Amino acid sequence: MKEYINIATRKSPLALAQSESVVKVMESKCSDVCFKLMPTSTSGDILKSEEFKLNGGKGLFIKELERLLIDEKADIAIHSLKDVPAEIDSRFDILPVLHRECPQDIMISDKFDSINDIPDGAKIGTSSPRRVSMVKSLIRKVNIVEIRGNVGTRIKKLKTGDCDAIILAAAGMHRLDLKKEITEYLPIETFVPSAGQGILCVEFLKKNDKVRKMVSKINDQIILRCALEERNFIRKISGDCMSPIGVHGYIKQKKATLIGYISDITGKNHIKLKHECNINDFQNAGTKLAEIFIKQGAKKLLEKS
Template sequence: MLRIGTRGSALALWQAEWVKQALMQASPDLQVALSIIKTKGDKILDVPLAQVGGKGLFVKEIEDRLLDGAIDVAVHSMKDMPAQIPPGLCIGAIPAREAPFDVLVSNTAMSLTDMPSNGRIGTSSLRRAAQLKHLRPDIEVVSLRGNLDTRIRKLTTENLDGILVAAAGMIRLGMADRITERLDPVRFLPAIGQGALAIEIRADDPQTRACVEPLNDPASQICVLAERAFLDRLEGGCQVPIAGHARIVADQVHMDGLVASLDGKTLIRRSVSGPPEQAEALGVQLAETLLANGADVILKELKAHADAQQR
């Protein structure tokens, strides 16, 4: 019996069930069960994510269960994963990535460009908020927490003109028809690992590793590893507006990355390209370029701001 740990939201359960079915298809004799685990991020819903703590809010309790042997596999949204994985754990597979971009869901406008001045848009992400303020400083950004179903419901109950969410969740939950505008990554960069799943296992568990390896997609793995190396070098968490998007074009990895100030007035963005076998080195190179062009100042200011909030 292989035990999969997952959060209990509709999206998390969809992702875990998808992994379960894929594992059983790859190994027809394998028995797989789901174990629902509540995380800190699931329990604290009335405080903005950036004020609750860094990355790991939606994974730590699941990783603890993986380490103590209560489960054999953890399924996470890759964008929730800290750059550093706890000793004893590793990512066993990264399945084929769903659409990595952000989307606008609105009842009043067909696009961000059409959104009226002083319109109200909800998001739980500092990254989305900073890029939105940069593009449309006349729009009010409203802090929005809760799972995807809750955020879509709040579009009406909170009198919002729109919400910004990940395309992948909308597609996976069969709500692609609710998408008003798909935000091109050239214009609006997604989160590190957005759209990808992380199948996490114990590093000393070769039997489980053999079970999950058939689910790995090499192209998705290359791109996600480049993005995570970028995040690791910047030491980024959810208190920092960091974005990155890697893709493979003509046998080359192309990656865009940015660091923004909270108010969106300063947005530092650069790109890098190179061979897939150097994916992680390219991510580090891109981070170094951003740091050398002013991102270091922004990151220091944001860290001081976050430390002051937590005192």
């Protein structure tokens, strides 16, 4: 007799595509289990921009899904890791799963081939303070158009002339099979991604050992190590998704690298640093890098944003 596992997920096309990709792999590893998706609307999907900002954006895309876990209506919840606060309720655990999709930001435009071609006065669509600060550091007199909603909604705003270009995460475009829409991939050294960008994660009740064993079968240890250090950086800085903060870790052969970025909202004042070490010394690199940022005035920059 098959066992049933209920999976909480957001209702957006991207969230469903991501959850289906996780389910597909879990089914291949757990043939005796039947996985059922439970699409759910979250506060992050419903709130208007101003309400979203007042709440700091913190946890708004996961709150309702966590409630389903607490009420034991769902066994696991699937999130984009970048939507999960660095500090989570002690009743839960999260594990990154599958491979990391492209972590870069991308630009889409019908008018410009490169972000470096965009002139003063152009309208750039994004709702991310991190991306706003980075765009403003490149184009001083840019007009930022705040856009929220799913990927399709944002592309539509570009096509209808609300924006001259929009900035999005490459991962979402890839997972929705929309690579052909991408005009330019933005370099990580310039547009440092959000913590966890490109990574999917599974959240579950800490006491649920059965689910932990199941999820561990599709966990990538290299991605886990990078995710931990990116989140350690955010935790130490006390940042959230409404802060102009970027951090990205990667491991190549035996070398580990962590790049951090913190800015005020104008993009004029920012700190960008890189930490490189042997893979064996990577543990707590996020905390150590954050401490250097704090000594250089990072928290004062965030207060201005």
